[in-house]
Structures are given as structure tokens and as C-alpha cells.
Amino acid sequence: xxxxxxxxRTRGDSGNGATRERNERxxxxxxxxxxxxxxxxxxxxxxxxxxxxxxxxxxxxxxxSKRGLYIRLLExxxxxxxxxxxxxxxxxxxxxxxxxxIRSKMELSRRHPEGxxxxxxxxxxxxxxxxxxxxxxxxxxxxxRARIFxxxxxxxxMDPVDPVWLIFLIWSATQHYADFEAQVLGxxxxxxxxxxxxxxxxxxxxxxxxxxCGVRSRDDRVxx
Amino acid sequence: xxxxxxxxRTRGDSGNGATRERNERxxxxxxxxxxxxxxxxxxxxxxxxxxxxxxxxxxxxxxxSKRGLYIRLLExxxxxxxxxxxxxxxxxxxxxxxxxxIRSKMELSRRHPEGxxxxxxxxxxxxxxxxxxxxxxxxxxxxxRARIFxxxxxxxxMDPVDPVWLIFLIWSATQHYADFEAQVLGxxxxxxxxxxxxxxxxxxxxxxxxxxCGVRSRDDRVxx
DNA sequence: GTCTATACAAGGATAGAC
DNA sequence: GTCTATCCTTGTATAGAC
Numbered sequence: 001x002x003x004x005x006x007x008x009r010t011r012g013d014s015g016n017g018a019t020r021e022r023n024e025r026x027x028x029x030x031x032x033x034x035x036x037x038x039x040x041x042x043x044x045x046x047x048x049x050x051x052x053x054x055x056x057x058x059x060x061x062x063x064x065s066k067r068g069l070y071i072r073l074l075e076x077x078x079x080x081x082x083x084x085x086x087x088x089x090x091x092x093x094x095x096x097x098x099x100x101x102i103r104s105k106m107e108l109s110r111r112h113p114e115g116x117x118x119x120x121x122x123x124x125x126x127x128x129x130x131x132x133x134x135x136x137x138x139x140x141x142x143x144x145r146a147r148i149f150x151x152x153x154x155x156x157x158m159d160p161v162d163p164v165w166l167i168f169l170i171w172s173a174t175q176h177y178a179d180f181e182a183q184v185l186g187x188x189x190x191x192x193x194x195x196x197x198x199x200x201x202x203x204x205x206x207x208x209x210x211x212x213c214g215v216r217s218r219d220d221r222v223x224x
Numbered sequence: 225x226x227x228x229x230x231x232x233r234t235r236g237d238s239g240n241g242a243t244r245e246r247n248e249r250x251x252x253x254x255x256x257x258x259x260x261x262x263x264x265x266x267x268x269x270x271x272x273x274x275x276x277x278x279x280x281x282x283x284x285x286x287x288x289s290k291r292g293l294y295i296r297l298l299e300x301x302x303x304x305x306x307x308x309x310x311x312x313x314x315x316x317x318x319x320x321x322x323x324x325x326i327r328s329k330m331e332l333s334r335r336h337p338e339g340x341x342x343x344x345x346x347x348x349x350x351x352x353x354x355x356x357x358x359x360x361x362x363x364x365x366x367x368x369r370a371r372i373f374x375x376x377x378x379x380x381x382m383d384p385v386d387p388v389w390l391i392f393l394i395w396s397a398t399q400h401y402a403d404f405e406a407q408v409l410g411x412x413x414x415x416x417x418x419x420x421x422x423x424x425x426x427x428x429x430x431x432x433x434x435x436x437c438g439v440r441s442r443d444d445r446v447x448x
Numbered sequence: 449g450t451c452t453a454t455a456c457a458a459g460g461a462t463a464g465a466c
Numbered sequence: 467g468t469c470t471a472t473c474c475t476t477g478t479a480t481a482g483a484c
Contacts, residue, residue, distance in 0.1 A: 019467085037349045041266030044459065055469055060461065117348050120403075124341050124348070125261045127406040134410030142411050164412060165428045169397050172404070176396035179344075182351040186358030187366050188388065204389045212436025243449085268477065279451055284479065 024062055026052040028076070031059075031069055036117035039125055040070055074122065074129060077115040084108060090151045094158050095217035099206050102170055106202050109178035116178035142167055159214035166213065173205050248286055250276040255283075256297055260341035263349055264294055298346065298353060301339040308332060314375045318382050319441035323430050326394055330426050333402035340402035366391055383438035390437065397429050 030051035034043045045066060049056040063069040084104050088097050109116045122130055142164060149163035177184060177193065185191065193201075254275035258267045269290060273280040287293035308328050312321050333340045346354055366388060373387035401408060401417065408417070417425075 023468095039263040039266045039345070041268075042263045043266075045461090046458075057461080057469065057471095061468070066460065121263070121345070121348055123404050123407050124345055127410065130406075131410065134407055135413065138407075139411045139413065161432065162424070162428055165425055166432075168400055168404075168408065169429070169432065172396040172400035173393050176392055180347050180392075180396070182354075183347050183358055183362075184392065186351065186355065187363045189359065189363065200386070201389055204386055205393070208385065208390075208393065208433065208436035210436075211438070212432035212434075214435070247450095269479090270477075281451065281453095281479080285450070290478065 020062070023052070023054060023058065027054065027059055027062055027069070028073065031063075032073055032114040032118055035070060035073060036114045036121060039121045040129075043070075071129060073115075073118060077112070077119055078133065080108060080112060080115065088145065088148060090148055090155075093217060094149075094152045094215050095210055098170075098210055098213075098215060102174060102206050102209065103202055105170060105174040106177070106198060106205075109175055110198055113178040113181065116175055120175065120179040157216055161213050166209075170205075170209065173209070177201060244286070247276070247278060247282065251278065251283055251286055251293070252297065252300070255287075255293055256338040256342055259294060259297060260338045260345060263345045264353075267294075295353060297339075297342060301336070301343055302357065304332060304336060304339065312369065312372060314372050314379075317441060318373075318376045318439050319434055322394075322434055322437075322439060326398060326430050326433065327426055329394060329398040330401070330422060330429075333399055334422055337402040337405065340399055344399065344403040381440055385437050390433075394429075394433065397433070401425060 027048065031043070031048045033051065034048045037043075038047075043066075045059050046056055048069075049059045052059070059069070060066075063072070122128075123134075127134055145167065146163035149158070149166060150160075152158050153160040153163075177198070181193075184193070190197070251272065255267070255272045257275065258272045261267075262271075267290075269283050270280055272293075273283045276283070283293070284290075287296070346352075347358075351358055369391065370387035373382070373390060374384075376382050377384040377387075401422070405417075409415070414421070
């Protein structure tokens with residue numbers, strides 16, 4: 001019985017799984033780009049492998065299948081998403097919460113534009129892999145927040161707008177800069193959006209949406 | 225010399241090109257769905273042919289190539305787009321123009337959801353076929369309107385917000401209901417969006433965006 | 449003018465060499 | 467543990483039958 005299940009280490013691999021870790025990271029990054037750009041069907045393992053600098057079959061060796069790789073990416077993006085704005089209460093200040101909401105959403109789109117586009121492509125295609133997530137976990141998330149917005153309206157802290165449409169408005173307005181980046185750059189004539197641009201856009205959206213919903217900050221309440 | 229270039233009519237084809245017209249229409253409709261759902265690469269002629277109820281190679285017979293078919297669909301959508309809101313002037317009422325803008329954009333998304341998603345998929349993928357359109361024709365369109373918004377702001381008819389970000393806000397907020405339809409339906413738990421839903425959303429967006437930009441209608445000017 | 453048959457490349461996935 | 471060689475399916479496109 002010579003070595004059978006034991007891993008064979010070569011080429012300076014120190015034996016702690018560093019190669020695997022690095023390769024997986026490269027594959028995930030490359031796959032996110034390719035799936036974002038071409039959708040699930042349009043993406044090819046060939047393309048992913050080339051961008052990761054690996055032979056084609058290593059992608060399958062590490063990830064099992066195209067489908068599994070794709071699902072793993074979706075889950076990673078859901079986890080990033082879930083880390084946002086996880087607990088708000090009726091006692092919080094509407095202006096602060098909505099601004100933080102807009103800001104964190106812009107930051108997420110900016111930090112992970114490929115992930116954002118991956119998600120967009122999935123939903124554009126009818127969300128075949130995300131059905132239960134949308135109508136389960138995410139629906140609950142939205143409705144919990146919607147309830148709070150309604151209570152703010154009842155307390156006169158903002159206009160009685162439909163809270164679900166408001167959440168969609170914030171989502172669409174912020175994601176636009178990641179998902180439609182090609183259009184934004186083409187029309188503005190810019191090469192990229194700078195940090196300063198993003199800051200200005202965030203301020204614009206915050207101002208328009210808060211004012212548009214008649215959000216009174218605490219200061220206003222005292223003043224009036 | 226028997227009939228050589230003359231078309232052979234069969235199966236009740238009256239000889240006026242009705243078959244061709246009908247087949248092309250079916251192909252374009254099917255292709256719009258498939259390209260919207262899977263993007264350019266992910267779409268297959270097989271799938272398009274099946275949905276159009278035709279043998280696979282007829283798609284190529286009528287359309288020449290996959291690429292040509294795709295470009296034809298993009299152009300059809302651009303034409304629909306260009307028919308919208310083609311001339312506005314500084315003398316117009318900002319409230320009326322912005323409301324008409326939001327409303328016509330919502331209607332376009334509602335009337336042609338597949339076309340809207342086709343466009344979205346193209347831009348998501350980096351707009352390989354639409355580069356010059358975005359940085360040419362569409363850019364000019366945006367800047368002409370932006371100039372008018374600025375003049376309204378100078379005249380005190382609305383807040384001095386960045387007009388380009390405002391246009392993007394209106395685009396993203398309205399397109400969302402076509403492009404992210406799967407998400408909207410999942411979260412709201414609806415099967416479809418009714419005309420009444422769309423009307424309520426339009427009213428919501430109009431109210432929030434106009435108020436958010438401090439748009440004064442003519443009546444307000446008189447009253448203040 | 450329409451459709452069947454076919455060419456040839458690229459797709460995902462697996463077996464087996466190293 | 468990693469990579470090469472290969473299988474089989476599906477993809478676009480074309481030639482030629484009807």
C-alpha cells in the first residue's frame with residue numbers, strides 16, 4: 001500500500017492547500033466576469049479558464065460543474081447582500097436610515113460591479129436559479145422594511161408613499177451605475193466613474209429621494 | 225428556360241409575400257424573447273426556430289445570420305425609443321414634460337418588455353454592438369435635454385440638480401419594472417403587474433421625482 | 449421559396465496519464 | 467493533485483433536394 005489518498009505536492013506547494021485556494025479564487029473572479037457579461041448559457045468554461053490562466057478542465061476539477069460554479073457565485077453575492085442594513089427599527093431616524101441604505105447600496109455596486117451584473121443577468125433571464133430566494137428570503141426582507149417605512153409615514157416622518165415601490169426605486173437607481181455602466185460611460189464620455197463622481201451621484205440620489213418622499217429629519221421636526 | 229428565379233407558390237400562399245412577412249414577424253418576436261433571456265451568445269437559433277414554429281435553417285434563410293438578426297432587433301428597439309419625446313423646449317412646463325417623460329418610458333417598457341430586456345442584456349454585456357449609438361446619437365439626445373433642464377433650474381422652475389443623473393434616475397426607475405420583472409413579481413407575490421399597478425407606480429415615480437427635484441408647476445408659480 | 453441533410457467548430461464533461 | 471486526450475452534444479452555417 002503506497003500513498004493512495006494522500007495529496008501529491010509539487011512545484012513549491014507548501015502542502016497547506018495554498019495552490020487550491022489561489023486557483024479557486026482566480027476561477028471565481030474570472031467566472032464572475034464571464035457570467036456577468038454573457039449570462040449563464042452564454043458563458044463558456046473555455047473563456048473562464050483562459051481568464052483564470054488555467055487549463056479548461058481544471059475549472060471543472062475545482063468547481064465540479066458549470067452549474068455548481070454559477071450557483072456558488074450567486075450564493076457569494078447573496079451573502080454580500082445580506083450583510084447590508086440588517087437591522088433597522090421604527091425608532092431610527094428615517095433620513096439617516098434611507099441615506100445609509102442608498103449609500104451602502106451604491107458601495108456594494110461599486111465594490112462588486114461584476115457580482116451586481118451577474119445578479120442582473122440572472123434576473124433578466126427570469127431568475128431560474130433564484131426563484132425561491134426572491135419569493136422567500138428577499139421578500140421577507142423587503143416586507144419587514146416596508147412595514148417600518150409605513151410606520152414612519154403614520155408618525156408623520158415621511159409621506160405615505162408605497163414602501164415597496166420606494167425600495168425598488170432605490171435599488172434600481174443605485175444598481176444602474178453598475179449594471180448599465182457601459183451606457184453611463186458612453187453617454188457621459190467618461191472612461192470610468194471616479195470616487196468623486198460616485199459621491200456626487202450618491203448625494204444627488206439621497207437628496208432627490210428623501211425630498212421626494214417628504215422625509216423630515218429630526219432637526220426639521222424640532223424646527224417646525 | 226423554364227421558371228428560374230420566379231418564386232414557387234404553394235400551400236395557399238397568394239403570391240404577395242404574405243408567408244415571408246408572417247414568418248419574419250414570428251422569427252423576430254421569438255428572437256427578441258430568446259436574446260432578451262439569454263443574451264447574444266446564450267441564445268440559440270434552435271431555440272428561436274422552435275419558438276417561431278419553423279425549422280432551424282429557415283431562421284437563417286430569412287435573417288441571413290445570427291448576428292444580422294440580433295442587429296435588426298436592436299435597430300427596431302432604437303427606432304421605438306427614438307419615437308419618444310422627440311422635441312421639448314425651454315418654454316414647456318417642466319412638470320408636464322417630466323411627467324410625460326416618465327409616463328412614456330413606462331409605457332415603452334410595458335409595451336415592449338422583451339425589447340427592453342434585450343437592450344438591457346446588450347448593455348450589461350458591455351454594449352459591444354451599441355457603442356457608437358450610446359456615445360453618439362443617444363449622448364446627443366441626453367445632452368440636448370440636459371441643457372433644457374439646466375435652463376429650467378436657472379429660471380427657478382426646479383432645483384439645480386445634475387440633469388444627466390436625473391435622466392438616468394428616470395430611466396433606471398422605469399426600466400426596472402421590465403428588466404427586473406422576475407424580481408418584482410417574486411417580491412410582491414403577484415403573477416403579473418396589472419394596468420392599475422403600472423398606473424400606481426407611474427404616479428408614485430412622478431410624485432417622488434418631481435417633488436424631489438423641486439419642480440414647480442405653473443399653478444405653483446402663480447400661487448406663490 | 450422552403451426545408452432536409454450535412455459540414456465543421458465549440459460546448460460541457462469524463463477517463464486516464466503524469 | 468494537476469493536466470492532456472477524448473467523448474458526445476449542441477452550435478452556426480451552407481449545399482442541395484423538393
